Structures are given as structure tokens and as C-alpha cells.
Amino acid sequence: MDEFHRIMTDIVQLARLAIQGKQKDAQVFIRRLARRYEQLEPELSAHLSSLLRQVQKPMQESSPVLRGAVVESMPVDMDSRLSLARVEHPVHLEYDPSWSLDVRTKLNELVYERSHEEDLRRENLSPARTTLFTGPPGVGKTLAARWIARQLERPLVTLDLSAVMSSFLGRTGNNVRNVIDYAKGVSCVFLLDEFDAIAKRRDDSIEVGELKRLVTVLLQEIDGWPASGLLVAATNHHDLLDPAVWRRFDLVVEFSMPTEMDVKRAVQIYLGNASENKRWIDVLIPVFIGSSYADIERDLKRIRRQSIVLKEPLEKRLKEFIAERVNGLKRSDRARLALSLVDVGFSQREAHDWTGVSRDTIRKHHDTGSRTQWQK
Ligand SMILES: Nc1ncnc2c1ncn2[C@@H]1O[C@H](COP(=O)(O)OP(=O)(O)O)[C@@H](O)[C@H]1O
Ligand SMILES: [Mg+2]
Known part of the structure; x- marks a missing residue:
């Protein structure tokens, strides 16, 4: 077998082990490769050996990118060999949090x-x-x-x-x-x-x-x-x-529960930035007043996931979600929700149907603009 074919066979073998998730076998195989290339390609061999040293340190599967000395010396339990600490380095955040x-x-x-x-x-x-x-x-x-x-x-x-x-x-x-x-x-x-x-x-x-x-x-x-x-x-x-x-x-x-401003920002973050979602931000604020960031994140991500896997417009999922929540809302938040719905283009009748707030109330506040009292 010439050298080229040998490399091809090795790559295929390595890919097979990786795809089958056979970590131990892959390690044994890589060790063999490292030995084989010691003379011919010392740099490659050194690289492979260093990779092996990294995996031989017990570390948690879920740990993100781990590097150098931080991981080398990570303490483990004597018997279970479980890592006693988790290392995240560098820290990567999906978005910039908004702090109060x-x-x-x-x-x-x-x-x-x-x-x-x-x-x-x-x-x-x-x-x-x-x-x-x-x-x-x-x-x-x-x-x-x-x-x-x-x-x-x-x-x-x-x-x-x-x-x-x-x-x-x-x-x-x-x-x-x-x-x-x-x-x-x-x-x-x-x-x-x-x-x-x-x-x-x-x-x-x-x-x-x-x-x-x-x-x-x-x-x-x-x-x-x-x-x-x-x-x-x-x-x-x-x-x-x-x-x-x-x-x-x-x-x-x-740290305290998010204020209204914080709720708004969290909704913006977790609703994603598709522009058609923008009009929902104000509608969702009264729904999430009193929720933690974790709740807002969980609920909105779930709605987005559902919309994707069920291939339904996000709007439909949001409507259902709001309908579920509306009964648990305080009266003032419910009224506010009704007005936000009108503001984003729903009819007063729809706003009433959704929230149970009387059309009189909606009309009165809408006409006088007195909803600002809820927008503080
Ligand atoms: N200021 C914030 N802005 C955006 N998201 C936040 C904010 N604070 C918390 N979250 C999100 O809420 C969830 C819970 O936050 P976490 O830091 O684990 O809360 P805690 O440690 O106080 O229980 C996380 O997914 C986090 O991303
Ligand atoms: Mg925590």
C-alpha cells in the first residue's frame, strides 16, 4: 500500500470511530498514528500526542472550549475521577445582558x-x-x-x-x-x-x-x-x-426581578430580531411583568421552537400563549394588554375577546390616550 492510500484508509478509519462515538478506540488509534509518524512527520506526531494528553485529563463532556494550564491541573475526586470544577474559557455570551x-x-x-x-x-x-x-x-x-x-x-x-x-x-x-x-x-x-x-x-x-x-x-x-x-x-x-x-x-x-424596562429588553433579546416580531414587544410586556429573566427566556424560546417545528407563524403561537396567560394577569395589566393589542392593529372587539376587558373601557382609554398611566 503506498503512503497516499494509507493516509486515506487512516482518515476513513478515524471518521468511522468518530461517527460511532468510540472515543476510547479513537484514542488508541490516534496513539498508533502518533507513533507511526514520529520519524516521518514529527510535528504531526507531537500535535496528536498533545491532543491525547488533553483528553486523558478527565473533563466534563459539556465543558466548552478548554485551554492549556487551566484544564491541565483541574482537580478531580480521587475515586470517581469526576471533575470538581467546571471551567469556561473563553466565556462566550449569546447576547449582551442588560443590567439594571x-x-x-x-x-x-x-x-x-x-x-x-x-x-x-x-x-x-x-x-x-x-x-x-x-x-x-x-x-x-x-x-x-x-x-x-x-x-x-x-x-x-x-x-x-x-x-x-x-x-x-x-x-x-x-x-x-x-x-x-x-x-x-x-x-x-x-x-x-x-x-x-x-x-x-x-x-x-x-x-x-x-x-x-x-x-x-x-x-x-x-x-x-x-x-x-x-x-x-x-x-x-x-x-x-x-x-x-x-x-x-x-x-x-x-439582583432584583426585572423592571418594566428590563422586561422589554429581555423580550427584545429572546423574541429574536425578525422585524415582524417587533410589534409584539409592547404586547408582551404586560404579560411578563413580574416574571424573572429565566421565565421570559424559557417561554419565548419555547414559542419560537414550536413555531419552527410546527411550521406555524410565530404570531399564531404568541396569540395562543397570550390567551393562556391572560387570566392570570392583574386587572391593570390586562387592560394594558388590551390597549397594546389595539395599538398594534387588532380591533377593539378582538382586544376585548382576548382579554375580557370591556370594549367601553378599551374605547375610553384608547380615545383619551390615558393608557399612558399603565405605561409607566
Ligand atoms: N439581565 C439579563 N438579561 C438577559 N437575560 C438574562 C438576564 N439575567 C438573566 N438572564 C437569563 O435568565 C436565565 C437565568 O439567569 P441566571 O443567571 O442563571 O439566574 P440566577 O443565577 O440568578 O438564578 C439565564 O438563561 C440568563 O441568560
Ligand atoms: Mg444561578
Whole structure:
């Protein structure tokens, strides 16, 4: 067999293994190739060997692009070989989140301080090293940690609580310590996401004493966190935290449910930018008032998916969705919805049929323009 045919056969074999998802076999095959080309094509051989070294490190399938040193030294549980942390680097966001004024100010503060490290050091100060994110679920705490990592162009390392907690009794503390040592070493944004989950879990797989030790280990880290990194702790239950704990963080950022402006922006983001959707934005605001970002994202993405797979106009799915929701709305939001419907071109009768708001009311508000009272 000449060299060319041999390469062809190799490519086909590699493609077969890849398509069949035979990772182990592919590794064995690649190792053989690396050996075979050692003399002839040393560069290719080195490249293949380096690829092999990367996969031999246990890592989670779902981890996005992982690079170099950050991944090389990633700590794993001794027995299960599960990664104890997840690394995202570089962080890629689908869209630019819109933060409320207060949140934006504080997040920017964290980022700007990093770009003035020298100036701060001259005055014997360091940028904020630790921050606590609090707020209800689904309002952007995890997203904010990712956003900061992106702005700082640092890896985001997240302690994998489920891996840590499932580790064998007695090793949890050690595991957490390993992750922390690792995170301190790679100058990253280190996210302790929903770290109250540790404190809350009191079932039998992990004893209370152990839990307490774990929380103590974590809290001790706040004070000693190196200025080369940023520790972000996020919690949905700030009320469970001792005020003494709050005070240990350099900066506390409180996330709240989206305001009307935020709802509008979220609808714009998640509705997609097809221009025919634009007129629905105002209609959807009253429907989503009081929802979290996570709810808005979930509902709108579902509607878009349905419209695609059922090959139905988005408008049809949106109408059905609004019809489902209308009964749960507050009276004022329902009235507002009725008026938005008229504004985007539905008749007063249709607006009434949909929302149950009387045509009199619709007409009155529409004619006098007094709907602005709902648009605040
Ligand atoms: N300010 C925002 N703008 C747009 N989308 C957001 C915003 N905040 C959160 N989301 C979306 O809502 C979902 C939940 O956000 P997440 O950060 O996981 O919430 P939390 O950590 O507070 O529970 C995510 O998919 C995220 O993209
Ligand atoms: Mg979260």
C-alpha cells in the first residue's frame, strides 16, 4: 500500500470511530498514528500526542472550549475521577445582558478596578477580591459571573457542588480545598454558585459536622482570597446568611426581578430580531411583568421552537400563549394588554375577546390616550 492510500484508509478509519462515538478506540488509534509518524512527520506526531494528553485529563463532556494550564491541573475526586470544577474559557455570551442601573454600576466597578490595579497598588489598595451576589432565582447572578469573566478575559471556574457533595463522606472538605487551591492558582473568576446549597443540605449522605466544616472552609477563604483573582459567591437565600458573612465580602450586589424596562429588553433579546416580531414587544410586556429573566427566556424560546417545528407563524403561537396567560394577569395589566393589542392593529372587539376587558373601557382609554398611566 503506498503512503497516499494509507493516509486515506487512516482518515476513513478515524471518521468511522468518530461517527460511532468510540472515543476510547479513537484514542488508541490516534496513539498508533502518533507513533507511526514520529520519524516521518514529527510535528504531526507531537500535535496528536498533545491532543491525547488533553483528553486523558478527565473533563466534563459539556465543558466548552478548554485551554492549556487551566484544564491541565483541574482537580478531580480521587475515586470517581469526576471533575470538581467546571471551567469556561473563553466565556462566550449569546447576547449582551442588560443590567439594571444599580447592578450595572457595581459590576462595572468590579471590572474597572481591575484595569486600575497599578493605581490602586500605589495607594496600597487592591481591587475588590470578593463579591456576594444575592437575589431570587433566575435574575442573572450566574450570568453576571460569566459576564465579568468575559469582560476581564479570565477563565470562569465554577465549583461543582454536586460533584463535591457526592464525593465520599470525609473527603468533601479535602475536595473543596483542592478546588480552592486550584482556583487561587489560575487567577480566574471563581464562582461559588448557590453556595447556600451546601449549608441547606442536611440529608443523611453527608453529616452535619462535615457540612459545617465545609462552610467554614469556604468562609475562611473570603478573607484570604488573592487579589489576582475574583471570588464570586452567589445565593438565592441571602436571609440564610449571617450578616457577619455579608460583611466579609468586598462588594455585595443585589439582583432584583426585572423592571418594566428590563422586561422589554429581555423580550427584545429572546423574541429574536425578525422585524415582524417587533410589534409584539409592547404586547408582551404586560404579560411578563413580574416574571424573572429565566421565565421570559424559557417561554419565548419555547414559542419560537414550536413555531419552527410546527411550521406555524410565530404570531399564531404568541396569540395562543397570550390567551393562556391572560387570566392570570392583574386587572391593570390586562387592560394594558388590551390597549397594546389595539395599538398594534387588532380591533377593539378582538382586544376585548382576548382579554375580557370591556370594549367601553378599551374605547375610553384608547380615545383619551390615558393608557399612558399603565405605561409607566
Ligand atoms: N439581565 C439579563 N438579561 C438577559 N437575560 C438574562 C438576564 N439575567 C438573566 N438572564 C437569563 O435568565 C436565565 C437565568 O439567569 P441566571 O443567571 O442563571 O439566574 P440566577 O443565577 O440568578 O438564578 C439565564 O438563561 C440568563 O441568560
Ligand atoms: Mg444561578
